[in-house]
Amino acid sequence: MAGNVPQVNRQATAKSQRGTEESPLVKWLLVGVCGVFLAVFLLLPLVNVFAQALVKGWQVYWASLHEPDSVSAIKLTLLIAVIVVPLNTLFGVCAAWAIAKFEFRGKSLLITLIDLPFAVSPVVAGLIYIIMFGLQGYFGPWLDKHDIQIIFAVPGIALATIFVTFPFVARELIPVMQATGREQEEAALTLGASGWKTFWHVTLPSVKWGLLYGIILCNARAMGEFGAVSVVSGHVSGVTNTMPLHVEKLYNEYQGPAAFAVASLLALLALVTLGLKSLLEWKQQRDYQRAQVSAAETVAGPKSA
Amino acid sequence: MSIELKNITKQFGAVAAVNQVTFSVQEGELMALLGPSGGGKTTVLRMIAGLEVPTSGDILIRGQRVNELSVQQRNIGFVFQNYALFKNMNVFKNIAFGLKIKKWKRRDIKARVAELVSLLGLEGLEKRYAHQLSGGQRQRVAIARALAPKPSVLLLDEPFGAVDAKIRQELREWLVTLHHELSVTTIFVTHDQEEAMEVSNRIVIFSKGDLEQIGTPREVYEQPANEFVARFIGVMNVLDTEVKAGVARVGELQFGTPNQPDGARLRIGFRPYAVQVSTDVNLFPYRAVLHRTYFLGIMLRLEFELASGLVLRSRMTKEEYAQLGLEDGKEVSLQIRNYRILATEEAALPPERQSAYQPPPSIAENI
Amino acid sequence: MRSQRYNPLPGFGLTMGCTILYLSVIVLIPIGGLFLRTLELSWADFWRLATADRALAAYKLTFGASLIAALVNAVFGTVVAWVLVRYEFPGKRFFDALVDFPFALPTAVAGLTLSNLFAANGWLGQWLVPLGIKGSFTPLGVVIALTFIGLPFVVRTLQPVLEGFEREVEEAAATLGAGRLRTFFSIVAPTLLPAIITGFALAFARAIGEYGSVIFIAGNKPYESEIAPLLIVIRLEEYDYTGAIALAVVLLVVSFCLLITINLLERWASRFQN
Numbered sequence: 001m002a003g004n005v006p007q008v009n010r011q012a013t014a015k016s017q018r019g020t021e022e023s024p025l026v027k028w029l030l031v032g033v034c035g036v037f038l039a040v041f042l043l044l045p046l047v048n049v050f051a052q053a054l055v056k057g058w059q060v061y062w063a064s065l066h067e068p069d070s071v072s073a074i075k076l077t078l079l080i081a082v083i084v085v086p087l088n089t090l091f092g093v094c095a096a097w098a099i100a101k102f103e104f105r106g107k108s109l110l111i112t113l114i115d116l117p118f119a120v121s122p123v124v125a126g127l128i129y130i131i132m133f134g135l136q137g138y139f140g141p142w143l144d145k146h147d148i149q150i151i152f153a154v155p156g157i158a159l160a161t162i163f164v165t166f167p168f169v170a171r172e173l174i175p176v177m178q179a180t181g182r183e184q185e186e187a188a189l190t191l192g193a194s195g196w197k198t199f200w201h202v203t204l205p206s207v208k209w210g211l212l213y214g215i216i217l218c219n220a221r222a223m224g225e226f227g228a229v230s231v232v233s234g235h236v237s238g239v240t241n242t243m244p245l246h247v248e249k250l251y252n253e254y255q256g257p258a259a260f261a262v263a264s265l266l267a268l269l270a271l272v273t274l275g276l277k278s279l280l281e282w283k284q285q286r287d288y289q290r291a292q293v294s295a296a297e298t299v300a301g302p303k304s305a
Numbered sequence: 306m307s308i309e310l311k312n313i314t315k316q317f318g319a320v321a322a323v324n325q326v327t328f329s330v331q332e333g334e335l336m337a338l339l340g341p342s343g344g345g346k347t348t349v350l351r352m353i354a355g356l357e358v359p360t361s362g363d364i365l366i367r368g369q370r371v372n373e374l375s376v377q378q379r380n381i382g383f384v385f386q387n388y389a390l391f392k393n394m395n396v397f398k399n400i401a402f403g404l405k406i407k408k409w410k411r412r413d414i415k416a417r418v419a420e421l422v423s424l425l426g427l428e429g430l431e432k433r434y435a436h437q438l439s440g441g442q443r444q445r446v447a448i449a450r451a452l453a454p455k456p457s458v459l460l461l462d463e464p465f466g467a468v469d470a471k472i473r474q475e476l477r478e479w480l481v482t483l484h485h486e487l488s489v490t491t492i493f494v495t496h497d498q499e500e501a502m503e504v505s506n507r508i509v510i511f512s513k514g515d516l517e518q519i520g521t522p523r524e525v526y527e528q529p530a531n532e533f534v535a536r537f538i539g540v541m542n543v544l545d546t547e548v549k550a551g552v553a554r555v556g557e558l559q560f561g562t563p564n565q566p567d568g569a570r571l572r573i574g575f576r577p578y579a580v581q582v583s584t585d586v587n588l589f590p591y592r593a594v595l596h597r598t599y600f601l602g603i604m605l606r607l608e609f610e611l612a613s614g615l616v617l618r619s620r621m622t623k624e625e626y627a628q629l630g631l632e633d634g635k636e637v638s639l640q641i642r643n644y645r646i647l648a649t650e651e652a653a654l655p656p657e658r659q660s661a662y663q664p665p666p667s668i669a670e671n672i
Numbered sequence: 673m674r675s676q677r678y679n680p681l682p683g684f685g686l687t688m689g690c691t692i693l694y695l696s697v698i699v700l701i702p703i704g705g706l707f708l709r710t711l712e713l714s715w716a717d718f719w720r721l722a723t724a725d726r727a728l729a730a731y732k733l734t735f736g737a738s739l740i741a742a743l744v745n746a747v748f749g750t751v752v753a754w755v756l757v758r759y760e761f762p763g764k765r766f767f768d769a770l771v772d773f774p775f776a777l778p779t780a781v782a783g784l785t786l787s788n789l790f791a792a793n794g795w796l797g798q799w800l801v802p803l804g805i806k807g808s809f810t811p812l813g814v815v816i817a818l819t820f821i822g823l824p825f826v827v828r829t830l831q832p833v834l835e836g837f838e839r840e841v842e843e844a845a846a847t848l849g850a851g852r853l854r855t856f857f858s859i860v861a862p863t864l865l866p867a868i869i870t871g872f873a874l875a876f877a878r879a880i881g882e883y884g885s886v887i888f889i890a891g892n893k894p895y896e897s898e899i900a901p902l903l904i905v906i907r908l909e910e911y912d913y914t915g916a917i918a919l920a921v922v923l924l925v926v927s928f929c930l931l932i933t934i935n936l937l938e939r940w941a942s943r944f945q946n
Binding site: 022023026027030031033034035037038040041042043044045046048049052090091093094095097098099101102103104110112113114115116117118119120121122123124127128129130131132136137138159162163166182185186189194195196198199217220223224225226227230231243244245247248251256259260263266267269270271273274275277278 | 691771773881
Binding site: 355356357358375376 | 678
C-alpha cells in the first residue's frame, strides 16, 4: 500500500497543473469564501439555536418543553402533520400518475398550477381561507349558523398548511415517474395485471425513494409553517397555537430560553429532515447508477456479480 | 391461422403510422416484421398486443376478433425492447408475476418457473435483480417472464437491439432453437435485415407504414416486389438507364428489355453476385479496372470502374479472388448475369445521382 | 383533454379527476375568491388602498430588501455552487447537505436565531454593533433574513448545470490559448448565466412573500422596517379586510408575474442543455 502513495501524489500535482484548473491560491480563496459564507449564514444560526436553548441549563430546557402550552403546541403540530401529509401524498401520487404516464393538452399549465402555492406568500395563503370561511367570508355566515368553525380552529390551520405544502409530493414524484417510463407498467399489463395491481406491485416500488423524499419535505414544511398558520389560527394559547406560533408567543413575552427550547425541537426536525434527505438522495443516486451500469453492460457483455 | 390483421390502419394525428395493412401468421410460425425505424412495425406489434388500438381494421387471434379485448385479456407474451424487467423484483418474482396474477397455486408457480429457468438456462440466477444480470441474461428473463403464463403468441420488440454484436449472434441462434422446441407462434420486430433473414420463416417488410412485401427470406431476396425491398434487403447496384431499340443503356452497359418503348427511363438493379469477373479481358463484354478491394473477412467487396467511369460493386470469396489473381489496378472483363427492373415510370424515379447504390451503414456488409 | 394517442394504462380519468378537484378546492377557488372580492372594490378605492403611503413604504422595503438579498445570493451562491462541484476539500459533503438547511428549518426558528445572533449581545452582534452594523430590528435585518431563506435557490439551480458542464469545452478553450479567467468569462459564465438568473428569480420570488423569519428580526416599525406581508396581517388584525385584500392582490400579481418569468427563464436555460 505504501508504494501507492507517491503515485497518488504525482497524479495530484499533475492534475493541478492542467490548463483547466485554477491556481491553488484562487481555489483555496474560493473555498474560503464559500466556507465563511456558509458558516456565518447557516452553521452559526443552527448552533445558536441549541446554545440559546440551553443557556440556562437542561432543567430550564426540560421545564419549558413540559409546560402545558408547549405540550399542546407540540400535539397540535403533530396532529396537523398527520392530517396534511397523507392528503397531500394521495394527491401527489394521483397528480404524478396522470401527468407522468399520460399525454394530454394543458399538461404544462397543470404543472404550473400545482407549483402555484410555492409562489404565493404564506400570509396571502392564510388570507384566502379567511375570505372563504371567515365570518366576513363567502361561507362564513352559513358556517356560523351551523356552528361549524374553520377559521381560528384546527380545520383552518390544516387547510392553510395543506395549501403551502401542496406541491411537495407531486413535484418530487413527477420527474421520477417520468424517468421510469411506461414499459414496466405495460409489461405488467401484458402479463394480465389490472391497473391497480400494476400500480401497487410495479409503479410504487420503483418510485418509493422519490415518494418518501417528497413526504419528508412535505412533513418538514407542514410542521414548520408559520405565516399561513399565523393568519388563520387566532393565536389561542394552548388551543390553536402550533409550535412555530408558540415560539413567536414566547419570544414576544421575552421568554428567550423557552422560545429557543421549542425552536430547538423544530431545528432538530430540520436536521433529521436533512439527514433523511441526504440518505434518500444517496439511495436514489445509487439506484440510478446501477441502472446506468446495467444499461452499459447490456452492450458491454456479462458481469460476474 | 394464428393471427390475422385485416386492413389495419393506425393514425397518429394526421400521420398514418400504419396504412391498410393485411397479413396473417400461421400457427407455430416465426415471423419477422422488418423495416427501417419509423416504418410502423413496432406499432403493428403493439396493436397485436393491445398496447395500441387500431384506428380501423380488425385483428383476429385464433379466429377471434380481439379489437375490443384489453391487453390483459389477450393472452399474449410481450418482450420489450429494453426488456422492462421489474427492477424491484428478482428473477424468480419477475417470471412468477404473470402466474400470480392468474392466481396459480404456489406449488404450480414454483414448478413452472423452475421449468422456464432450466429451459432458458437461468439456473442459479433466481435471486438476482435486473441490475445484477448481463444483457443476454436479462433478455432471457424477459422471454421467460413472457412465456410463463403460456401465451398463445410471443411478441418481441427488437429483441436483439440492446445487446452487442457478439452476443446478438448467439441469441439469434438460441431463439431459433427455442422456437423449435416450443413451437409457439412468434412475431419479432427488427430493423436488421440480416437478422430477419437468419431467424425467421417469413418476413413482412414495412416502409413508412405500408406493407411492402411478405415472403420467405429467399423470396424477398431473390424476388423483391419493388425497389424499396430490393434495396433494403442486401446490397444492390442501381443504375438509371434509357431504352433504345429494346435495350436499356447507360454508359457502355446494355440490358435487354423487350416490351419497353423507346425513350422509357428504367432503373435497373442487380446484386453484387450477378457481376461475373474474368481476368481474360476479352471473355466478357465490358472492360473494367479493379478500382479498390475491401476485405470483409471471408468475403471481399470489389469496386470496378468501367471505361465510362461507372462504378460497379461485386462480391467474391477470398479463394475466388486468389484464383483469379486479382489486385487493385488490374484490368478485367465483366458481365452481368441477372438484373431486375426496379422502377419504370419516370415519376417513380427519385433522383439517383450515384452510379452504384451506397448501402446505409445499418445494412450488414457480410451478406 | 385526452389526445388521440392510445395509452393502455388505466386510471387516467380517476387520477386526473382527483387532481383537478383537489387543486380547485385547495388552490384555484380560494385564490379566485380573493380576486372576486377585489371586484367589489371600485378602482379608485383599490388604488387608494394599494398605494397608501404606508403600503408604498412596505413595498419599497419588501422589494428592495428582496432584490439585495437575491443579488447577494446570486454572487455567493455561484461561488458556493462552483466550490461544491469543482473542488475536493474536507467537509464538502457536510456543507453540501447544509445548503438545504434554510429549506428545512421553519422560518420562525430562522428569524428567532438570526435576530438573536445579530442583536447587540449576540454572537455576531457584539462585534458588529460597535462597528455601527445593526442587524437586528433594522431594514438590514430584513436583508439578512431574506438572504438566509433564499440561499439554497441559486446553489441548487446552478449545481446540476455545473455538473453537466463538459470539461472538454474548457479544455478546448485552453488549447486555443485562452487563460483561465478568459475561459471563465467568455465560455463558462455565459453558459451558467441562465441558471444563475433563474436561481436569482426564485430567491427573489420567495423573498417577496416571506413573513415568518422577517418579523422576528425586522423590528416592524411602520414606514421603516415593516414588510408588505406584515402589513396584510396588521390590516387583518384591524378587521380592515378590504385593505388586506388590496395588498394581497398586489403581492399575488407580482408573484404570478415572477412565476411566469421563472417558467420562461427555465425554458431559456434548458436550451443550453440537451
